[in-house]
Amino acid sequence: MEENHLFPVFFKLHRLQVLVVGGGNIGLEKANAMLENCPQANVTIVSMDFLPELTSLTHQYPNITLVQKSFSCGDLLGKDLVIAATNDRELNYHVWETAKCSKVLINVADTPDLCDFYLGSIVRKGNLKIAISTNGKSPTVAKRLKQVLQEAIPDTIDEVLNKLSLIRDKLTGDFSAKVKKLNSLTDVLVKSERDPL
Known part of the structure; x- marks a missing residue:
């Protein structure tokens, strides 16, 4: 039976440099996805043309840079992640090849075989x-x-997380003892309504 062998990772995009190749709808979708999760994301978008919505993003988010030009190898310098987001398969493949040669992680939109990671x-x-x-x-x-x-x-989950964070900071003992105490405190989150308390 086939399994999902992907390893989930949460990137701190404010510490990384991301390149998006493509200034159309796909580029806009990818940029929005990153900014919704990390408004301080450092994103450079390279394209010959940009949707007006992408230009608007630069006013709202100071870490977004639009570069109006064709993609070239030099665009990868200093980049940690690349997203090929054009509707040109040949260009996307060229970006993929260049990223692989530069040892930069890449996502090619709608082409799972050419992705090191998914969004x-x-x-x-x-x-x-x-x-x-x-x-x-x-x-x-x-x-x-x-x-x-x-x-x-529930919308109140953030209150629970904040309180547990305060409790965790005050716990004493070794790692194992802290985990045991936190597991005991959070057991209520996984008990079904039928379970006796």
Whole structure:
């Protein structure tokens, strides 16, 4: 049976340099996804043309840079992640080849075989963030699961997280003792309504 062997990672985009190649709808979608999750993301977008919405983003987010030119190898200098976001398959493949030669992680939009990482569906409630992956099989299922989880997780979860953070900071003992105490405190989160307390 096939399994999902992806390793989930949460990037601190404010510490990284991201290159997006493509100034159209796909580039806009990818830029918005990053900025929704990290408004301080450092993103450079290279394209010959830009949607007006991308130009507007530069006024709202100071760490977004638009560079009006054709993609070249030099665009990868100092970059940590690259997203090829054009509707030109040949150009996307060229960006992929260049990124692989430069040892830069790349995502080629809608081409799972050319992706080192995916941009999954994200559920956000305050400090809680859950990424959903279907291993590239069905973004639609990921979207539906996102809706279910968004509704199922209470809006008060951030209060719980903040209180547990304060408790964790005050706990004494070794790592194992702290984990045991926190597991005991959070057991109520996984008990079903039928379980006796």
